[in-house]
Amino acid sequence: MDASLDSGDPGSGRLTRLHGVSATVTLEPWGSGDLPLLERLMGDPRMTEHLGGPESPDKLRERQGRYERLEGGDRMFKIVDVASGAGVGSVGFWTKEWRDEQVYEVGWMVVPEFQGRGIAVAATAQAIELARRDDTHRFMHAFPNLGNAPSNAICRKLGFELLEACEFEFPKGHFMTCNDWRLDLRA
Numbered sequence: 001m002d003a004s005l006d007s008g009d010p011g012s013g014r015l016t017r018l019h020g021v022s023a024t025v026t027l028e029p030w031g032s033g034d035l036p037l038l039e040r041l042m043g044d045p046r047m048t049e050h051l052g053g054p055e056s057p058d059k060l061r062e063r064q065g066r067y068e069r070l071e072g073g074d075r076m077f078k079i080v081d082v083a084s085g086a087g088v089g090s091v092g093f094w095t096k097e098w099r100d101e102q103v104y105e106v107g108w109m110v111v112p113e114f115q116g117r118g119i120a121v122a123a124t125a126q127a128i129e130l131a132r133r134d135d136t137h138r139f140m141h142a143f144p145n146l147g148n149a150p151s152n153a154i155c156r157k158l159g160f161e162l163l164e165a166c167e168f169e170f171p172k173g174h175f176m177t178c179n180d181w182r183l184d185l186r187a
Contacts, residue, residue: 022120027077027091027126030067034078037087038064041109049144060072070094073136076082079123081114088114091123093131093140103129104140104185108154120154128158132185140185141169155181 011107040049042063055063068074076092096105104126108120126155131140142160144151155162160181168178 007023012087012171017084023122024082025088025119025122025126026080026082027130028080028087028121030070030078030090030092032068034067034087035060035064037090037111038067039076041090041093044112046112047109048178050148050151052171052176055171066080067092073134074168075127075130077123077127079119081119086114086145088119089123089156089183091120095137096141098141102137102140103182104137106131106140114148120150124154124158128183135185138184138186140183142181142183143170146177146179146182151177152181155179159183 021078024026039057039060041055042051043060045054070076070092072095074092074094076090076094078087079089079091080086081088089108091106091108093106096103106124108124108127110120110123128140131137139156140160142155143153143166144155146165147151160183163180163182165177166180167175169175
């Protein structure tokens, strides 16, 4: 699949289409009204089976507040499906120290009824483009659980290089084995 963008400005509300992906999505900055979507994403056992399980209502409210106040180039977006106008997921990137280097970590989630349509690929491609434009860090990493075949496939489709399997802590106190995928944002 060609992972290049056709047109539009990610995060601006203008349409962006990814070659080979039929889903058309826009990214909107995470807002104060997005807690119900976050509850569907991080509060649902199906959505968090590879992430240590669902978060409590208190943790979800804490995460919501963090998403609303991100600083320093860290970004979190609501994924909006253009055809339906529905908020269908989240995608974001944030600075992380990894292997003695400052990098971006990227993560995405799409609610079950919208999975399998290329939405995560299209939204993550837009997030990658925004990170490239920021030009803050050379590398972006994704850390999907070894057992999360769809997320590992998304990394492959978007041109990430598989570096290794590694132990990763998420949430705090919960260790899992993940793949370390890296994308050179300046390549």
